[in-house]
Amino acid sequence: MSERLRLNPIACEAHGMCAELLPERISLDEWGYPILDERPLSPDLVSHAQRAAQACPTFALLVERERSRG
Amino acid sequence: MSTTIAAAGPSAYWYLTRSSGAVALVLLTLTLVLGVVDVRRWSTETWPRFVVDSLHRNVSLLALAFLGLHILTAVLDSFAPISLINAVIPFTGSYRPFWLGLGALSFDLMLAVIITSLLRRRMGHATWRAVHWLAYASWPIALLHGFGTGSDVKSTWMLAISISCLVAAIAAVLVRIAAGWPDQLARRSAALGGAGIFTLGLILWLPSGPLGKEWARRSGTPSSLLGHSTSHSSANSTEASR
Numbered sequence: 025m026s027e028r029l030r031l032n033p034i035a036c037e038a039h040g041m042c043a044e045l046l047p048e049r050i051s052l053d054e055w056g057y058p059i060l061d062e063r064p065l066s067p068d069l070v071s072h073a074q075r076a077a078q079a080c081p082t083f084a085l086l087v088e089r090e091r092s093r094g
Numbered sequence: 095m096s097t098t099i100a101a102a103g104p105s106a107y108w109y110l111t112r113s114s115g116a117v118a119l120v121l122l123t124l125t126l127v128l129g130v131v132d133v134r135r136w137s138t139e140t141w142p143r144f145v146v147d148s149l150h151r152n153v154s155l156l157a158l159a160f161l162g163l164h165i166l167t168a169v170l171d172s173f174a175p176i177s178l179i180n181a182v183i184p185f186t187g188s189y190r191p192f193w194l195g196l197g198a199l200s201f202d203l204m205l206a207v208i209i210t211s212l213l214r215r216r217m218g219h220a221t222w223r224a225v226h227w228l229a230y231a232s233w234p235i236a237l238l239h240g241f242g243t244g245s246d247v248k249s250t251w252m253l254a255i256s257i258s259c260l261v262a263a264i265a266a267v268l269v270r271i272a273a274g275w276p277d278q279l280a281r282r283s284a285a286l287g288g289a290g291i292f293t294l295g296l297i298l299w300l301p302s303g304p305l306g307k308e309w310a311r312r313s314g315t316p317s318s319l320l321g322h323s324t325s326h327s328s329a330n331s332t333e334a335s336r
Contacts, residue, residue, distance in 0.1 A: 035219070039135065044142040079144050082219050 026064035028088050029073060033057075035084035042085045045076040058085070107171030112245055114164040116255060119240055121157035122204075123259040126233055128153060130266040134273050151211075158208060161201060174319065190314040193242025196235050203232035230285075233263055234292050241296075242313055247304045260296070264289060 029049055038056035048069060049061040065073050070087070077085045128150035137143045165181045168174070176194065180187035182202065185195035210217060210225040237260065246252040267289050271282045303309060311320055 039143065041142075041144045041147065044144050079147065081147070083215060 026090060027070050027073065028062055028064055028090060029060045030062070030086040030088045031058060031060055032084045032086065035082045037082050037084070039081050041079045041081070042076040045079055046072050049073070050076065104173045105171050107167040108173045111164055111167040111171060114160050114167065115240060115244065116246070116252060118157055118160040118164055119236065119259055120255065121153055121160060122233060122236060123262050125150060125154040125157055126229065126263055127266045129229065130270045134269065154208065158204070161204070165201070175316065188316055189319075190243050193239055193313055196242060197239035200232045200235040200239055203228045203235070207232065230267070237263075237296075241300065241304045244304070247309075260293070264293060 029046075036057060038052075038058075040052055040056050040058070042058055043050040043052045046069070049065070050058045053059055065087070073087045077083075077087050128146060132143075132146050132150045135143060136146065165178075168176045169178050169181060174189045176187055176189055180189075180191075180194060181198055184199040184202070185191055186198075187194045206225055207229045210222050214222045237256070240256065241247055244252065247256070267285065271285050271289075275282065304313075311317075
């Protein structure tokens with residue numbers, strides 16, 4: 025089981041708080057929209073990722089849990 | 095007889111409800127200002143956006159805690175007859191009913207704002223935002239409640255607090271209206287007009303209202319609670335009639 029970041033690009037309004045809270049995985053493009061590193065999150069980053077997702081004013085950032093396939 | 099009533103005096107609750115009301119006004123003003131700073135997306139290296147956003151939320155919850163104290167102590171206190179129902183359902187009380195009712199109304203609006211914020215994930219951004227606009231209505235209503243019911247309105251320190259909060263709130267609203275001007279011009283003009291009329295009305299009303307003579311009686315304080323001069327004369331008349 026692993027967690028990945030996902031973005032809903034329609035909901036995103038480029039507030040940029042996610043990049044402040046999770047600079048390890050999120051950078052901003054020149055218009056302030058996030059560029060995600062969608063590799064599985066290491067365990068030490070999961071809680072930070074969840075905090076970044078909670079801080080999103082439009083709930084555009086998701087931490088998606090996926091089961092590893094055999 | 096009237097002297098024994100006066101000697102009993104207000105309880106600790108009465109002082110607590112006054113002080114927590116003043117603190118709540120300051121915290122609500124701070125919440126309003128932080129909300130505008132938040133929506134303007136202001137940030138610096140040392141004050142990132144998530145700090146402003148968290149402060150806005152946490153200060154608003156602190157304000158709610160002080161409002162809880164303000165209401166609870168007002169109800170517990172036996173000096174003024176205020177029930178829990180008067181504190182939640184507007185204009186039902188016997189103690190300065192209109193001005194106390196404004197406090198209840200403002201509190202109800204704040205509850206709507208806070209509850210929708212806590213349930214924001216379940217209701218969608220647009221609905222939440224529409225309800226959140228009520229915060230701009232609850233603030234001036236709360237200020238009027240403070241002027242109308244406050245026992246400390248005339249004291250210099252309370253006047254200083256009230257005026258500082260008013261100036262801060264007006265500045266915040268102007269900054270908010272200026273953001274994205276002239277988009278939605280009708281709505282912005284209405285907000286500007288509303289803020290202007292409210293401030294002007296306040297300036298015109300205060301000297302003859304809460305800062306004027308006999309406000310306690312005119313605002314609807316039950317006659318049994320009014321100070322020496324009136325209760326004394328009524329005591330005299332009962333003495334005389336005996």
